[in-house]
Amino acid sequence: MMLNAEDRGKRNFIMVQVPEKTDEKSEAYKAGYRNICEIGKERIRRAGKKIKEESPLTTQHLDTGFRVLKLADSNMEDVYYAPQDLSQANLFNQVDNVKDGRTSEDLLFQVMLELGVPLDSKITVQQLDGKSVYNVADGFLIACFDTGVTDSVITAIAKQQPQYATLRDSSYADDSTATNFEQIFKTYSPNTTIKTL
Secondary structure, three states, X not given: OHHHHHHOOOOOOOOOOOOOEOOOOOHHHHOOOOEHHHHHHHHHHHHHHHXXXXXXXXXXXXXXXXXXXXXXXXXXXXXXXXXXXXXXXXXXXXXXXXXXXXXXXXXXXXXXXHHOOOOOOOEEEEEEOOEEEEEEOOOOEEEEOOOOEOHHHHHHHHHOOOOEEEEOOOOEOOHHHHHHHHHHHHHHOOOOEEEEO
């Protein structure tokens, strides 16, 4: 970050840390840091702040933001990868193919990994009819994982003509919207690759 501040560079870095627990008797634990990762995040924040404070005129362009990613298993239930293994007796138990407790951000980063989109890509979030829509890498990928998504939201996404568009299977407001999804993209963005989780 200091070198970027000095020469307006765009260097990136990756920091990897095992979430080793802090000793309950340590000052770090008493200050609220339950693992080494939490300490690392705070150090990055403080370093960025200090660099900006020391050279405020030359560091206005400096990006000191960062993302924290945690390694986890897939966000998807087994049925997503092997639907042929689902028996008719278990059909109604599998209403959603996304594991409980997974966030929209979890799903977004999984899709990014599957598509080979760099994890440091620019991500913006826009609201379309009250739904959060993620725009990754200036329109390369547009995704929405909210429920109750209507034709108007899908049309607004399609008009942006992304390379890839992704929604959850449970996102559609109704059967009509699910049916119209592909046709809307054929009309407004026929070259977009669409994917439903």
